[in-house]
Amino acid sequence: MAAIKYHLIKKDSKNKARLGILETPHGIIETPVFMPVGTQATVKSMTPEELKEIGATIILSNTYHLYLRPGHKIIEKAGGLHKFMNWDRAILTDSGGFQVFSLNSLRRITEDGVEFRSHIDGSRHFFTPEKVIEIQNALGSDIMMSFDECAPYPADYDYVKKSMELTIKWAERGKRAHKNTEKQALFGIVQGGTYEDLRKECAQRLVDMDFPGYSIGGLSVGEPKNVMYDIVDLTTEYLPEDKPRYLMGVGSPDDLIEGVIRGVDMFDCVLPTRIARNGTVFTSKGKLIVRDAPYAEDFSPLDEECDCYTCRNYSRAYIRHLFKANEILAARLATLHNLYFLIKLMKKIREAIRQDQLLEFKKEFFKKYYGNKEEY
Amino acid sequence: MAAIKYHLIKKDSKNKARLGILETPHGIIETPVFMPVGTQATVKSMTPEELKEIGATIILSNTYHLYLRPGHKIIEKAGGLHKFMNWDRAILTDSGGFQVFSLNSLRRITEDGVEFRSHIDGSRHFFTPEKVIEIQNALGSDIMMSFDECAPYPADYDYVKKSMELTIKWAERGKRAHKNTEKQALFGIVQGGTYEDLRKECAQRLVDMDFPGYSIGGLSVGEPKNVMYDIVDLTTEYLPEDKPRYLMGVGSPDDLIEGVIRGVDMFDCVLPTRIARNGTVFTSKGKLIVRDAPYAEDFSPLDEECDCYTCRNYSRAYIRHLFKANEILAARLATLHNLYFLIKLMKKIREAIRQDQLLEFKKEFFKKYYGNKEEY
Numbered sequence: 001m002a003a004i005k006y007h008l009i010k011k012d013s014k015n016k017a018r019l020g021i022l023e024t025p026h027g028i029i030e031t032p033v034f035m036p037v038g039t040q041a042t043v044k045s046m047t048p049e050e051l052k053e054i055g056a057t058i059i060l061s062n063t064y065h066l067y068l069r070p071g072h073k074i075i076e077k078a079g080g081l082h083k084f085m086n087w088d089r090a091i092l093t094d095s096g097g098f099q100v101f102s103l104n105s106l107r108r109i110t111e112d113g114v115e116f117r118s119h120i121d122g123s124r125h126f127f128t129p130e131k132v133i134e135i136q137n138a139l140g141s142d143i144m145m146s147f148d149e150c151a152p153y154p155a156d157y158d159y160v161k162k163s164m165e166l167t168i169k170w171a172e173r174g175k176r177a178h179k180n181t182e183k184q185a186l187f188g189i190v191q192g193g194t195y196e197d198l199r200k201e202c203a204q205r206l207v208d209m210d211f212p213g214y215s216i217g218g219l220s221v222g223e224p225k226n227v228m229y230d231i232v233d234l235t236t237e238y239l240p241e242d243k244p245r246y247l248m249g250v251g252s253p254d255d256l257i258e259g260v261i262r263g264v265d266m267f268d269c270v271l272p273t274r275i276a277r278n279g280t281v282f283t284s285k286g287k288l289i290v291r292d293a294p295y296a297e298d299f300s301p302l303d304e305e306c307d308c309y310t311c312r313n314y315s316r317a318y319i320r321h322l323f324k325a326n327e328i329l330a331a332r333l334a335t336l337h338n339l340y341f342l343i344k345l346m347k348k349i350r351e352a353i354r355q356d357q358l359l360e361f362k363k364e365f366f367k368k369y370y371g372n373k374e375e376y
Numbered sequence: 377m378a379a380i381k382y383h384l385i386k387k388d389s390k391n392k393a394r395l396g397i398l399e400t401p402h403g404i405i406e407t408p409v410f411m412p413v414g415t416q417a418t419v420k421s422m423t424p425e426e427l428k429e430i431g432a433t434i435i436l437s438n439t440y441h442l443y444l445r446p447g448h449k450i451i452e453k454a455g456g457l458h459k460f461m462n463w464d465r466a467i468l469t470d471s472g473g474f475q476v477f478s479l480n481s482l483r484r485i486t487e488d489g490v491e492f493r494s495h496i497d498g499s500r501h502f503f504t505p506e507k508v509i510e511i512q513n514a515l516g517s518d519i520m521m522s523f524d525e526c527a528p529y530p531a532d533y534d535y536v537k538k539s540m541e542l543t544i545k546w547a548e549r550g551k552r553a554h555k556n557t558e559k560q561a562l563f564g565i566v567q568g569g570t571y572e573d574l575r576k577e578c579a580q581r582l583v584d585m586d587f588p589g590y591s592i593g594g595l596s597v598g599e600p601k602n603v604m605y606d607i608v609d610l611t612t613e614y615l616p617e618d619k620p621r622y623l624m625g626v627g628s629p630d631d632l633i634e635g636v637i638r639g640v641d642m643f644d645c646v647l648p649t650r651i652a653r654n655g656t657v658f659t660s661k662g663k664l665i666v667r668d669a670p671y672a673e674d675f676s677p678l679d680e681e682c683d684c685y686t687c688r689n690y691s692r693a694y695i696r697h698l699f700k701a702n703e704i705l706a707a708r709l710a711t712l713h714n715l716y717f718l719i720k721l722m723k724k725i726r727e728a729i730r731q732d733q734l735l736e737f738k739k740e741f742f743k744k745y746y747g748n749k750e751e752y
Contacts, residue, residue, distance in 0.1 A: 040701040041697065041698075042698060044705075045704040045708075069700060069701055074672065074697075077675070078693060086689045299455075313462045314462055317450060318417070318454070318460055318461065318462075321416075321446040322416075322418060325416040325441075327418050327420065328420055328707055329418045329420075329421065329422070329423065332423070
């Protein structure tokens with residue numbers, strides 16, 4: 001039996017948005033879904049109970065980071081990542097590819113894999129497609145990623161083509177190495193940069209290999225937004241209807257909506273948690289830098305329309321004070337709010353799809369979020 | 377009507393320990409009690425709900441810090457400190473005296489008050505006994521402290537005597553300045569260093585002024601523990617039975633037990649929260665530095681005997697990982713555990729007093745806490 005099962009519930013009649021249910025060994029996920037990022041076996045500043053309370057059904061964790069610290073063997077001994085971090089809902093792990101390729105000066109790519117140095121202590125390591133499967137098997141995530149090469153932007157055609165070929169070969173090797181298919185689903189990752197024919201070819205060849213789900217990688221790495229949207233739109237054309245699609249590393253409110261409209265089911269991004277820790281929060285009227293002086297005596301909540309724990313109990317003035325005073329509670333309250341904002345946005349998106357109203361919802365949301373600006 | 381009311385429920389027949397109930401405008405407090413410290417209008421890393429869940433009935437906040445940031449006027453506009461920080465149980469505020477006198481090079485003492493520079497931006501400020509009452513009135517704490525001079529240790533007799541005289545004068549001035557006596561109780565602070573006659577005189581003269589409660593200040597500032605215990609023992613002899621006694625800034629497990637035995641009802645200390653953030657936790661078998669390497673693969677809880685949220689859900693290995701990875705959740709889990717440990721210790725102490733068993737409890741507790749060491 002397969003580890004996960006995707007049920008397509010309904011399609012919006014006016015665009016490619018899909019309402020679905022994803023069954024995993026750790027619970028049911030309504031899609032489209034936003035996955036909070038828990039890089040080091042913790043969604044920064046949050047407890048698992050708080051994540052559940054705001055409606056998170058799946059989180060992402062990073063293979064590269066956990067491999068280096070505390071080490072996947074320790075997590076395996078603890079009984080797996082779920083038990084180690086006290087999270088009994090679904091977990092998706094990435095392959096470490098994106099992180100390893102981000103270590104520009106610290107890595108060397110061969111056909112066999114990537115040699116890199118730890119950002120923590122400079123020690124040498126070697127990731128192969130088989131190794132990252134072994135690590136993810138030890139972690140016990142519900143959804144795993146194939147090892148891929150994420151080409152930079154911009155990159156010339158030949159480089160991206162070669163990189164895509166490598167990614168496909170590595171996907172094959174990873175698939176062969178993955179034994180625990182009944183408990184863990186391995187996704188293939190579509191690469192191909194901003195070249196339409198490469199994206200199409202990569203998608204088709206991965207689909208031929210029959211993965212239980214497909215990721216769209218290598219986007220939101222510097223290309224213009226309309227280019228990203230076009231590539232997503234094109235890619236989902238070649239992905240099967242009965243498998244989930246995951247757009248990696250994307251999670252601003254506008255990108256979530258635009259991604260769903262183009263047929264994406266799953267998203268993750270460090271944005272909401274990272275900007276929260278710096279004192280920036282989402283509101284129904286756009287982003288707000290609560291650290292700023294104008295909020296010193298503003299006793300209203302972060303967002304008048306929000307009913308999260310933070311907005312029910314604390315004022316902008318208090319949260320600003322906590323940020324100015326470098327208090328940990330500042331990060332907690334802002335993080336909780338930002339994650340709730342995105343999770344609730346996804347809920348509204350799902351409801352809109354159910355009503356065939358996603359395009360109308362988008363218009364209303366953007367109007368309020370960006371104010372009266374002509375362009376957004 | 378007075379803001380607070382102390383009911384002496386029972387005395388341990390074999391020592392000076394007292395079981396009591398303290399009624400405040402924000403709830404009932406069972407004494408002896410440990411008060412977590414929320415210096416900047418937040419108990420570092422914790423939410424009010426978490427404090428309630430671990431049984432905190434009163435917290436302490438710092439006048440000096442809140443005056444400087446965000447400013448007591450802003451907190452007053454927010455509707456007072458309780459509302460500002462979302463804490464509806466009791467709050468005790470200190471007078472700022474201890475902080476101001478700790479700013480060695482930054483302050484100048486006169487008969488009228490103390491000029492000091494902000495540790496945040498170097499700006500000049502002047503605290504008088506009246507000013508600190510005005511600030512605490514704006515904050516709206518349930519229990520306020522008189523402005524006092526906390527003499528350093530060691531200090532010669534003449535200095536400490538002069539300092540004690542100033543503290544008494546300032547207590548008188550503060551008492552006159554305090555208008556909101558029905559909602560806020562002002563304590564007098566006994567000073568006198570380690571000189572028995574000065575402690576006695578200070579206590580007697582303050583008691584003559586009839587405060588609703590008395591603090592014992594200027595201890596745990598470097599003097600040997602037995603000296604502190606003797607001074608506490610002597611001071612409580614001169615304090616009335618029908619008023620609460622508060623030993624300022626003291627809160628290690630041994631000092632709590634020894635303080636209670638000498639007739640103290642209230643304690644506060646940054647120790648449990650501060651060491652927690654550095655990776656040190658209390659356990660029934662003594663302190664444990666969970667950051668240390670031996671715990672990397674230790675999947676047992678911080679304390680086998682503890683039933684706090686942290687110990688029910690997380691292993692030493694996980695918490696160590698969080699500390700090594702500089703994750704916020706590390707501070708949260710350790711802080712919650714340490715505060716729970718002390719609050720539960722006070723509960724056990726109260727139960728022991730009820731049974732006339734406090735000395736036996738002390739013996740058992742120390743035996744386990746310090747192991748088989750002859751001396752503790």
